[in-house]
Amino acid sequence: MSVILKVRGTRDLLPPETDLWNRVEHTARSLFTRYGFGEVRTPIFEDTQLFARGVGEETDIVSKEMYTWEDRARVDSERAQSLTLRPENTAGVVRAYIEHKLNDSGMLQKMFYIGPQFRRERPQRGRYRQFWQIGAEVLGPAWSGAESPLRDAELLEMLATLLNELGVRGWRLELNSIGSATDRPRYIAALRDALAPIKDRLCEDNRRRAETNPLRVLDSKAPEDQALINTLPRIADFLDEESTGHFRQVLASLDACGVPYHVNSRLVRGLDYYTRTTFEFTVPDGSGLGTQNALLGGGRYDGLSEILGGPKAPGIGFAIGEDRLILTLQAQAERDEVATERKLDAFIAPMGIAQNAAALALARELRAAGLSIELGDGMFRLRKSFETADKLARRMVIVGEDEVASDIFTVKYFAAGEQSKVPRAGLPDALRT
Numbered sequence: 123m124s125v126i127l128k129v130r131g132t133r134d135l136l137p138p139e140t141d142l143w144n145r146v147e148h149t150a151r152s153l154f155t156r157y158g159f160g161e162v163r164t165p166i167f168e169d170t171q172l173f174a175r176g177v178g179e180e181t182d183i184v185s186k187e188m189y190t191w192e193d194r195a196r197v198d199s200e201r202a203q204s205l206t207l208r209p210e211n212t213a214g215v216v217r218a219y220i221e222h223k224l225n226d227s228g229m230l231q232k233m234f235y236i237g238p239q240f241r242r243e244r245p246q247r248g249r250y251r252q253f254w255q256i257g258a259e260v261l262g263p264a265w266s267g268a269e270s271p272l273r274d275a276e277l278l279e280m281l282a283t284l285l286n287e288l289g290v291r292g293w294r295l296e297l298n299s300i301g302s303a304t305d306r307p308r309y310i311a312a313l314r315d316a317l318a319p320i321k322d323r324l325c326e327d328n329r330r331r332a333e334t335n336p337l338r339v340l341d342s343k344a345p346e347d348q349a350l351i352n353t354l355p356r357i358a359d360f361l362d363e364e365s366t367g368h369f370r371q372v373l374a375s376l377d378a379c380g381v382p383y384h385v386n387s388r389l390v391r392g393l394d395y396y397t398r399t400t401f402e403f404t405v406p407d408g409s410g411l412g413t414q415n416a417l418l419g420g421g422r423y424d425g426l427s428e429i430l431g432g433p434k435a436p437g438i439g440f441a442i443g444e445d446r447l448i449l450t451l452q453a454q455a456e457r458d459e460v461a462t463e464r465k466l467d468a469f470i471a472p473m474g475i476a477q478n479a480a481a482l483a484l485a486r487e488l489r490a491a492g493l494s495i496e497l498g499d500g501m502f503r504l505r506k507s508f509e510t511a512d513k514l515a516r517r518m519v520i521v522g523e524d525e526v527a528s529d530i531f532t533v534k535y536f537a538a539g540e541q542s543k544v545p546r547a548g549l550p551d552a553l554r555t
Protein backbone atom coordinates (compact mmCIF):
# COMPACT_ATOMS: atom_id res chain seq x y z
CA MET A 123 0.00 0.00 0.00
CA SER A 124 1.39 3.45 -0.83
CA VAL A 125 2.11 5.75 2.12
CA ILE A 126 0.11 8.95 2.36
CA LEU A 127 2.37 11.96 2.94
CA LYS A 128 1.69 15.48 4.12
CA VAL A 129 0.74 18.04 1.49
CA ARG A 130 3.55 20.08 -0.13
CA GLY A 131 4.28 23.24 1.81
CA THR A 132 2.74 21.99 5.08
CA ARG A 133 4.66 20.88 8.15
CA ASP A 134 4.30 18.48 11.04
CA LEU A 135 5.54 20.04 14.24
CA LEU A 136 6.70 17.30 16.55
CA PRO A 137 7.95 17.16 20.12
CA PRO A 138 10.43 18.22 21.38
CA GLU A 139 10.39 21.09 18.84
CA THR A 140 6.84 22.00 19.85
CA ASP A 141 8.19 22.78 23.31
CA LEU A 142 9.98 25.77 21.79
CA TRP A 143 6.79 26.81 19.95
CA ASN A 144 4.87 26.71 23.23
CA ARG A 145 7.51 28.71 25.05
CA VAL A 146 7.48 31.37 22.33
CA GLU A 147 3.68 31.56 22.45
CA HIS A 148 3.72 31.72 26.23
CA THR A 149 6.22 34.60 26.21
CA ALA A 150 4.16 36.43 23.58
CA ARG A 151 0.88 35.95 25.45
CA SER A 152 2.26 37.17 28.74
CA LEU A 153 3.90 40.20 27.09
CA PHE A 154 0.68 41.09 25.22
CA THR A 155 -1.17 40.95 28.52
CA ARG A 156 1.31 43.40 30.05
CA TYR A 157 0.58 45.80 27.19
CA GLY A 158 -3.19 45.52 27.63
CA PHE A 159 -4.04 43.22 24.67
CA GLY A 160 -6.76 40.56 24.74
CA GLU A 161 -6.94 37.50 22.50
CA VAL A 162 -9.20 37.37 19.45
CA ARG A 163 -9.96 34.13 17.56
CA THR A 164 -11.57 34.51 14.17
CA PRO A 165 -12.54 31.70 11.76
CA ILE A 166 -9.92 30.06 9.60
CA PHE A 167 -12.11 30.53 6.52
CA GLU A 168 -14.01 33.61 5.48
CA ASP A 169 -16.03 34.99 2.59
CA THR A 170 -13.59 35.39 -0.33
CA GLN A 171 -14.74 38.99 -0.78
CA LEU A 172 -13.22 39.91 2.59
CA PHE A 173 -9.71 39.34 1.26
CA ALA A 174 -10.43 40.56 -2.28
CA ARG A 175 -11.61 43.89 -0.89
CA GLY A 176 -9.44 44.08 2.23
CA VAL A 177 -6.06 42.83 1.04
CA GLY A 178 -6.63 43.93 -2.59
CA GLU A 179 -7.38 42.14 -5.89
CA GLU A 180 -4.06 43.15 -7.43
CA THR A 181 -1.87 41.81 -4.63
CA ASP A 182 0.09 38.58 -5.09
CA ILE A 183 -1.78 37.12 -2.13
CA VAL A 184 -5.24 37.57 -3.64
CA SER A 185 -4.39 37.14 -7.32
CA LYS A 186 -2.31 33.97 -7.01
CA GLU A 187 -2.00 32.54 -3.52
CA MET A 188 -5.42 31.97 -2.00
CA TYR A 189 -7.05 28.63 -1.30
CA THR A 190 -10.54 29.38 -2.54
CA TRP A 191 -13.46 27.08 -3.19
CA GLU A 192 -17.13 27.27 -4.00
CA ASP A 193 -18.99 26.07 -0.92
CA ARG A 194 -22.19 24.35 -2.02
CA ALA A 195 -25.51 25.14 -0.37
CA ARG A 196 -26.67 22.20 1.75
CA VAL A 197 -30.26 23.30 2.12
CA ASP A 198 -32.52 25.60 0.09
CA SER A 199 -32.22 28.36 2.67
CA GLU A 200 -28.46 28.58 2.11
CA ARG A 201 -26.70 30.04 -0.86
CA ALA A 202 -23.54 28.75 -2.50
CA GLN A 203 -20.68 30.94 -1.42
CA SER A 204 -17.07 31.45 -2.38
CA LEU A 205 -14.92 30.79 0.69
CA THR A 206 -11.19 31.21 1.28
CA LEU A 207 -8.73 29.90 3.86
CA ARG A 208 -7.42 33.05 5.52
CA PRO A 209 -4.10 34.15 4.01
CA GLU A 210 -3.69 36.65 6.86
CA ASN A 211 -5.66 37.71 9.92
CA THR A 212 -5.97 41.51 9.80
CA ALA A 213 -8.97 41.52 7.46
CA GLY A 214 -10.73 38.95 9.68
CA VAL A 215 -10.09 40.96 12.84
CA VAL A 216 -11.38 44.16 11.26
CA ARG A 217 -14.45 42.28 9.97
CA ALA A 218 -15.11 41.02 13.51
CA TYR A 219 -14.59 44.56 14.85
CA ILE A 220 -17.26 45.83 12.48
CA GLU A 221 -19.61 42.89 12.96
CA HIS A 222 -19.54 43.14 16.77
CA LYS A 223 -19.83 46.94 16.70
CA LEU A 224 -16.70 47.35 18.80
CA ASN A 225 -16.51 50.92 17.55
CA ASP A 226 -19.51 51.80 19.71
CA SER A 227 -17.52 51.40 22.92
CA GLY A 228 -15.46 54.43 21.90
CA MET A 229 -12.42 52.65 23.34
CA LEU A 230 -9.23 51.61 21.68
CA GLN A 231 -9.45 47.88 20.89
CA LYS A 232 -6.20 45.95 21.35
CA MET A 233 -6.33 42.35 20.16
CA PHE A 234 -3.76 39.65 19.50
CA TYR A 235 -3.98 36.30 17.71
CA ILE A 236 -1.88 33.20 17.24
CA GLY A 237 -2.87 30.82 14.48
CA PRO A 238 -2.34 29.27 11.05
CA GLN A 239 -2.63 31.18 7.76
CA PHE A 240 -2.64 29.75 4.23
CA ARG A 241 -0.96 30.94 1.04
CA ARG A 242 -0.22 28.93 -2.07
CA GLU A 243 3.36 30.15 -2.39
CA ARG A 244 6.35 28.29 -3.80
CA PRO A 245 7.54 26.43 -0.69
CA GLN A 246 11.11 26.92 0.50
CA ARG A 247 12.89 27.31 3.82
CA GLY A 248 10.88 29.84 5.85
CA ARG A 249 8.04 29.89 3.32
CA TYR A 250 5.18 27.44 3.66
CA ARG A 251 1.63 27.02 2.43
CA GLN A 252 0.33 26.67 5.95
CA PHE A 253 2.28 28.86 8.34
CA TRP A 254 1.65 30.40 11.76
CA GLN A 255 1.39 34.02 12.65
CA ILE A 256 1.52 35.74 16.01
CA GLY A 257 -0.11 39.11 15.42
CA ALA A 258 -1.81 42.01 17.06
CA GLU A 259 -4.06 44.86 15.98
CA VAL A 260 -4.86 48.19 17.66
CA LEU A 261 -7.89 50.03 16.29
CA GLY A 262 -10.71 52.28 17.33
CA PRO A 263 -12.71 55.36 16.42
CA ALA A 264 -10.66 58.50 15.78
CA TRP A 265 -11.56 59.91 19.24
CA SER A 266 -9.98 56.87 20.93
CA GLY A 267 -6.57 58.07 19.79
CA ALA A 268 -6.20 55.16 17.34
CA GLU A 269 -4.64 57.46 14.76
CA SER A 270 -1.99 58.84 17.09
CA PRO A 271 1.68 58.30 16.17
CA LEU A 272 2.14 57.26 19.79
CA ARG A 273 0.26 54.03 19.00
CA ASP A 274 2.70 53.25 16.16
CA ALA A 275 5.72 53.85 18.39
CA GLU A 276 4.28 51.87 21.30
CA LEU A 277 3.57 48.88 19.04
CA LEU A 278 7.12 48.99 17.65
CA GLU A 279 8.57 49.31 21.15
CA MET A 280 6.49 46.28 22.20
CA LEU A 281 7.89 44.28 19.28
CA ALA A 282 11.47 45.25 20.13
CA THR A 283 10.83 44.13 23.72
CA LEU A 284 9.25 40.86 22.58
CA LEU A 285 12.16 39.98 20.28
CA ASN A 286 14.62 40.82 23.07
CA GLU A 287 12.70 38.74 25.61
CA LEU A 288 12.63 35.82 23.19
CA GLY A 289 16.38 36.16 22.76
CA VAL A 290 16.39 37.02 19.02
CA ARG A 291 19.70 38.71 18.29
CA GLY A 292 20.66 41.14 15.54
CA TRP A 293 17.13 42.13 14.56
CA ARG A 294 16.73 45.22 12.45
CA LEU A 295 13.64 47.41 12.29
CA GLU A 296 13.04 49.00 8.90
CA LEU A 297 10.25 51.48 8.54
CA ASN A 298 8.74 53.89 6.09
CA SER A 299 5.69 56.02 5.60
CA ILE A 300 3.70 55.29 2.48
CA GLY A 301 1.37 58.24 3.06
CA SER A 302 -2.34 58.65 3.28
CA ALA A 303 -5.01 57.65 0.77
CA THR A 304 -4.58 61.10 -0.82
CA ASP A 305 -0.75 61.20 -0.99
CA ARG A 306 -0.40 57.79 -2.50
CA PRO A 307 -2.26 58.28 -5.80
CA ARG A 308 -0.02 61.30 -6.52
CA TYR A 309 3.05 59.23 -5.80
CA ILE A 310 1.83 56.28 -7.86
CA ALA A 311 1.17 58.61 -10.80
CA ALA A 312 4.74 59.94 -10.52
CA LEU A 313 6.05 56.41 -10.24
CA ARG A 314 4.17 55.36 -13.39
CA ASP A 315 5.61 58.36 -15.26
CA ALA A 316 9.12 57.49 -14.12
CA LEU A 317 8.67 53.81 -14.93
CA ALA A 318 7.24 54.31 -18.43
CA PRO A 319 10.57 55.12 -20.19
CA ILE A 320 12.62 52.50 -18.29
CA LYS A 321 10.08 49.71 -18.00
CA ASP A 322 11.47 47.70 -20.90
CA ARG A 323 14.88 47.50 -19.24
CA LEU A 324 13.41 45.81 -16.15
CA CYS A 325 12.98 42.07 -15.62
CA GLU A 326 9.73 40.49 -16.73
CA ASP A 327 8.28 40.42 -13.23
CA ASN A 328 8.92 44.12 -12.67
CA ARG A 329 7.61 45.00 -16.13
CA ARG A 330 4.33 43.39 -15.14
CA ARG A 331 4.32 45.10 -11.75
CA ALA A 332 5.02 48.46 -13.39
CA GLU A 333 1.66 48.01 -15.14
CA THR A 334 -0.45 46.41 -12.43
CA ASN A 335 0.97 47.64 -9.12
CA PRO A 336 3.93 50.01 -9.56
CA LEU A 337 4.56 50.27 -5.79
CA ARG A 338 5.59 46.63 -5.82
CA VAL A 339 8.51 47.41 -8.12
CA LEU A 340 10.09 49.17 -5.14
CA ASP A 341 10.41 46.06 -3.02
CA SER A 342 11.69 43.90 -5.86
CA LYS A 343 14.84 41.99 -4.93
CA ALA A 344 15.86 41.31 -8.58
CA PRO A 345 19.59 42.18 -8.51
CA GLU A 346 19.73 43.31 -12.16
CA ASP A 347 17.04 45.95 -11.57
CA GLN A 348 18.38 47.57 -8.40
CA ALA A 349 20.33 50.39 -10.05
CA LEU A 350 17.27 51.50 -12.04
CA ILE A 351 14.91 51.16 -9.08
CA ASN A 352 17.16 53.42 -7.02
CA THR A 353 16.59 56.21 -9.54
CA LEU A 354 12.79 56.17 -9.05
CA PRO A 355 11.04 58.98 -7.12
CA ARG A 356 10.86 58.52 -3.35
CA ILE A 357 7.57 58.52 -1.52
CA ALA A 358 8.92 60.79 1.23
CA ASP A 359 8.88 63.63 -1.30
CA PHE A 360 5.15 63.16 -1.93
CA LEU A 361 3.81 63.01 1.62
CA ASP A 362 1.50 65.78 2.72
CA GLU A 363 2.22 67.78 5.85
CA GLU A 364 0.08 65.59 8.08
CA SER A 365 1.70 62.33 7.00
CA THR A 366 5.16 63.86 7.29
CA GLY A 367 4.34 65.13 10.79
CA HIS A 368 2.92 61.76 11.80
CA PHE A 369 6.04 59.93 10.66
CA ARG A 370 8.33 62.44 12.35
CA GLN A 371 6.52 61.91 15.65
CA VAL A 372 6.76 58.13 15.35
CA LEU A 373 10.53 58.43 14.88
CA ALA A 374 10.86 60.91 17.76
CA SER A 375 8.99 58.56 20.13
CA LEU A 376 11.21 55.65 19.07
CA ASP A 377 14.29 57.81 19.73
CA ALA A 378 12.90 58.72 23.15
CA CYS A 379 12.56 55.09 24.23
CA GLY A 380 15.78 53.96 22.60
CA VAL A 381 14.42 51.60 19.95
CA PRO A 382 16.86 51.59 16.99
CA TYR A 383 15.43 51.77 13.45
CA HIS A 384 16.37 52.34 9.84
CA VAL A 385 14.17 54.36 7.52
CA ASN A 386 13.83 52.44 4.25
CA SER A 387 12.08 54.52 1.62
CA ARG A 388 11.55 51.45 -0.56
CA LEU A 389 9.57 49.50 2.03
CA VAL A 390 6.00 49.41 0.66
CA ARG A 391 4.71 45.95 1.70
CA GLY A 392 2.53 43.64 -0.32
CA LEU A 393 -0.96 44.36 1.01
CA ASP A 394 -3.14 47.18 -0.29
CA TYR A 395 -4.67 48.29 3.01
CA TYR A 396 -1.60 50.05 4.36
CA THR A 397 -1.44 53.79 4.96
CA ARG A 398 1.35 55.87 6.51
CA THR A 399 3.65 53.82 8.77
CA THR A 400 4.78 50.46 7.39
CA PHE A 401 7.53 48.33 8.89
CA GLU A 402 9.38 45.04 8.89
CA PHE A 403 11.79 43.42 11.32
CA THR A 404 14.51 41.41 9.63
CA VAL A 405 17.28 39.19 10.95
CA PRO A 406 20.88 39.00 9.67
CA ASP A 407 22.13 36.35 7.23
CA GLY A 408 22.95 33.09 8.92
CA SER A 409 19.83 33.22 11.10
CA GLY A 410 18.30 30.19 9.47
CA LEU A 411 15.93 31.94 7.08
CA GLY A 412 17.84 31.91 3.80
CA THR A 413 16.33 34.56 1.54
CA GLN A 414 13.16 34.90 3.65
CA ASN A 415 14.69 37.32 6.13
CA ALA A 416 11.48 39.18 7.11
CA LEU A 417 10.59 37.94 10.55
CA LEU A 418 7.51 40.09 10.79
CA GLY A 419 5.71 42.87 9.03
CA GLY A 420 2.95 45.34 9.65
CA GLY A 421 1.72 48.85 9.43
CA ARG A 422 -1.12 51.27 9.70
CA TYR A 423 -4.45 50.70 7.89
CA ASP A 424 -6.51 53.80 8.55
CA GLY A 425 -9.05 53.09 5.78
CA LEU A 426 -9.53 49.32 6.05
CA SER A 427 -12.67 49.38 8.18
CA GLU A 428 -14.39 51.68 5.67
CA ILE A 429 -13.21 49.52 2.73
CA LEU A 430 -15.00 46.64 4.46
CA GLY A 431 -18.20 48.66 4.88
CA GLY A 432 -17.58 49.64 8.50
CA PRO A 433 -17.20 52.94 10.34
CA LYS A 434 -14.04 55.01 10.26
CA ALA A 435 -11.69 53.10 12.54
CA PRO A 436 -8.00 53.77 12.00
CA GLY A 437 -5.64 51.03 13.13
CA ILE A 438 -2.18 49.58 13.15
CA GLY A 439 -0.90 46.04 13.60
CA PHE A 440 1.72 43.45 12.80
CA ALA A 441 2.13 39.74 12.25
CA ILE A 442 5.19 37.70 13.12
CA GLY A 443 5.91 34.64 10.99
CA GLU A 444 6.11 32.15 13.85
CA ASP A 445 7.78 29.47 11.71
CA ARG A 446 10.48 31.98 10.80
CA LEU A 447 10.86 33.10 14.39
CA ILE A 448 11.40 29.49 15.49
CA LEU A 449 13.90 28.83 12.67
CA THR A 450 15.81 31.93 13.77
CA LEU A 451 15.87 30.94 17.43
CA GLN A 452 17.01 27.43 16.52
CA ALA A 453 19.75 28.68 14.16
CA GLN A 454 21.02 31.28 16.60
CA ALA A 455 21.00 28.75 19.48
CA GLU A 456 22.87 26.22 17.36
CA ARG A 457 25.48 28.80 16.43
CA ASP A 458 25.96 29.68 20.10
CA GLU A 459 25.80 26.01 21.07
CA VAL A 460 22.99 26.49 23.56
CA ALA A 461 20.16 23.98 23.85
CA THR A 462 16.67 25.05 22.78
CA GLU A 463 15.21 21.88 24.22
CA ARG A 464 14.45 21.69 27.88
CA LYS A 465 15.01 18.54 29.85
CA LEU A 466 12.56 17.07 32.33
CA ASP A 467 13.14 17.53 36.05
CA ALA A 468 13.68 13.82 36.68
CA PHE A 469 13.55 10.29 35.33
CA ILE A 470 12.33 7.65 37.75
CA ALA A 471 14.05 4.31 37.27
CA PRO A 472 12.58 1.23 38.95
CA MET A 473 15.34 -1.36 39.34
CA GLY A 474 13.07 -4.35 38.73
CA ILE A 475 9.52 -5.16 37.73
CA ALA A 476 8.73 -5.61 41.44
CA GLN A 477 9.37 -1.84 41.95
CA ASN A 478 7.21 -0.66 39.04
CA ALA A 479 4.11 0.02 41.14
CA ALA A 480 6.05 1.91 43.82
CA ALA A 481 7.77 3.94 41.09
CA LEU A 482 4.41 4.88 39.57
CA ALA A 483 3.16 6.01 43.00
CA LEU A 484 6.29 8.15 43.45
CA ALA A 485 5.92 9.63 39.93
CA ARG A 486 2.32 10.52 40.74
CA GLU A 487 3.37 12.33 43.92
CA LEU A 488 6.15 14.30 42.23
CA ARG A 489 4.01 15.25 39.21
CA ALA A 490 1.32 16.46 41.63
CA ALA A 491 4.03 18.62 43.22
CA GLY A 492 4.49 20.29 39.81
CA LEU A 493 7.61 18.47 38.61
CA SER A 494 8.07 17.14 35.08
CA ILE A 495 8.74 13.42 35.37
CA GLU A 496 9.37 10.53 33.00
CA LEU A 497 8.80 7.05 34.32
CA GLY A 498 11.07 4.19 33.25
CA ASP A 499 10.29 0.51 33.57
CA GLY A 500 11.78 -2.20 35.78
CA MET A 501 12.16 -4.46 32.75
CA PHE A 502 14.98 -2.18 31.45
CA ARG A 503 18.57 -2.98 32.37
CA LEU A 504 20.22 -0.36 34.54
CA ARG A 505 22.37 0.80 31.63
CA LYS A 506 19.36 1.41 29.39
CA SER A 507 17.57 3.32 32.20
CA PHE A 508 20.69 5.39 32.69
CA GLU A 509 21.06 6.28 28.99
CA THR A 510 17.37 7.12 28.57
CA ALA A 511 17.38 9.21 31.74
CA ASP A 512 20.46 11.15 30.62
CA LYS A 513 18.80 11.93 27.29
CA LEU A 514 15.48 13.09 28.71
CA ALA A 515 16.05 14.47 32.19
CA ARG A 516 18.44 16.39 34.36
CA ARG A 517 18.27 13.84 37.19
CA MET A 518 17.49 10.21 37.79
CA VAL A 519 15.76 8.79 40.86
CA ILE A 520 16.60 5.16 41.52
CA VAL A 521 13.77 3.07 42.96
CA GLY A 522 15.22 -0.24 44.19
CA GLU A 523 14.15 -2.67 46.87
CA ASP A 524 16.08 -0.79 49.61
CA GLU A 525 14.73 2.58 48.55
CA VAL A 526 11.14 1.36 48.68
CA ALA A 527 11.73 -0.14 52.13
CA SER A 528 13.53 2.90 53.60
CA ASP A 529 11.77 5.72 51.68
CA ILE A 530 15.22 7.20 51.04
CA PHE A 531 16.09 7.48 47.34
CA THR A 532 19.30 7.75 45.37
CA VAL A 533 19.26 10.78 43.07
CA LYS A 534 21.81 11.17 40.27
CA TYR A 535 22.52 14.71 39.03
CA PHE A 536 23.76 14.34 35.46
CA ALA A 537 25.36 17.75 34.85
CA ALA A 538 27.35 17.69 38.09
CA GLY A 539 28.09 13.97 37.83
CA GLU A 540 27.08 13.59 41.49
CA GLN A 541 24.63 11.51 43.44
CA SER A 542 23.04 11.75 46.86
CA LYS A 543 20.48 10.09 49.13
CA VAL A 544 17.27 12.04 49.58
CA PRO A 545 14.32 11.15 51.85
CA ARG A 546 10.95 10.97 50.11
CA ALA A 547 9.66 14.25 51.62
CA GLY A 548 12.75 16.10 50.40
CA LEU A 549 12.49 14.90 46.77
CA PRO A 550 10.33 17.73 45.36
CA ASP A 551 12.89 20.32 46.52
CA ALA A 552 15.88 18.27 45.46
CA LEU A 553 14.46 17.79 41.95
CA ARG A 554 13.22 21.29 41.33
CA THR A 555 15.17 23.37 38.81
Ligand code: HAM
Binds near residue numbers: 243418446
Ligand atom coordinates in the same frame (compact mmCIF):
# COMPACT_ATOMS: atom_id res chain seq x y z
P1 HAM B 1 2.71 39.78 5.80
O1 HAM B 1 3.95 40.58 5.60
O2 HAM B 1 2.03 39.27 4.60
O3 HAM B 1 1.72 40.69 6.64
O4 HAM B 1 3.04 38.57 6.76
C1 HAM B 1 3.62 38.79 8.03
C2 HAM B 1 4.72 37.77 8.27
O5 HAM B 1 4.21 36.46 8.11
C3 HAM B 1 5.89 37.84 7.32
O6 HAM B 1 6.82 38.82 7.71
C4 HAM B 1 6.47 36.45 7.43
O7 HAM B 1 7.31 36.36 8.57
C5 HAM B 1 5.24 35.60 7.68
N1 HAM B 1 4.85 34.92 6.44
C6 HAM B 1 4.17 35.41 5.39
N2 HAM B 1 4.00 34.48 4.44
C7 HAM B 1 4.60 33.35 4.89
C8 HAM B 1 4.78 32.03 4.39
N3 HAM B 1 4.28 31.65 3.21
N4 HAM B 1 5.45 31.14 5.14
C9 HAM B 1 5.97 31.48 6.35
N5 HAM B 1 5.82 32.71 6.89
C10 HAM B 1 5.15 33.64 6.18
C11 HAM B 1 0.49 40.28 7.08
O8 HAM B 1 0.08 39.16 7.04
C12 HAM B 1 -0.31 41.38 7.74
N6 HAM B 1 -1.62 40.86 8.10
C13 HAM B 1 0.43 41.92 8.96
C14 HAM B 1 -0.35 43.03 9.61
C15 HAM B 1 -1.09 42.94 10.73
N7 HAM B 1 -0.43 44.26 9.17
C16 HAM B 1 -1.22 44.95 9.99
N8 HAM B 1 -1.63 44.14 10.91
